[in-house]
Amino acid sequence: VGDNVGDVAGMGSDIFESYCGAMIATIAIASTLTAAALETLGAQPALMFLPLALASVGLLCSIAGILLVKQMSASKPDVALRTGTLGAAILFILLAFAVTGMLDVSNA
Template sequence: VGDNVGDVAGMGSDIFESYCGAMIASIAIAATLAPEMINVLAGGDQSKLMFLPLALASVGILCSIAGIVLVKSASSKAPDKALRTGTIGATVIFIVAALALTWWSDISLKIWWSVVVGAVGGIVIGLVTEYYTAGAPVRKIAGAGETGPATIMITGLAVGMQSVVVPV
């Protein structure tokens, strides 16, 4: 949707499209599971598994609002620390809320563990991205500019390749 739009609205619509696509894919997977797997994960109630992505998205919105409150309460700190507090705090709240939702829905905790892995993975990717776009690697690339544009290109390419090791 927003791939060809070079502004914030285009980027937001692109991310929203991916988010909706992930939910629809989760619902489609739940709709096509084998009966044996439905018994293991949801006690035979396929509708619980199909509803869970929508319920988690709703809980996620509430946790995001809680994260905004955390950022505002930590606004006396440096901006990066306040944003990190909000992001990690919202994720912790989401993990606890997802556990409650999974337990209340009588769905296997195996599903909750996949939510935990995804949430923690998102935090790790965010922290790695933050480091590689604001930390020592940026200063290393800038320092390479003292010897000319070619070293900037080589150093930038090398640091860029290093930056994807942890997320991959």
């Protein structure tokens, strides 16, 4: 049992490290963009903040998905899980468009 717990904890920390590393790499790339690239993509501070904003929105959408599953727990489990997953994904897509619009970041 102890070995299995250690394996699961190690896997979780690896996933977290990859997640944070991807955000840090994106911020580093945004901080080194040339002036020509910034003309088409947007302001450098907005591009550096974008991965953090999207991660925050993703966290809020995940919480909303969990609440949706809890609310639908009286129905069939597969329906509740599917609704929570799809609801969180759709909410994230909508809010991601809103965040990129508010930050005035181009997708060019």
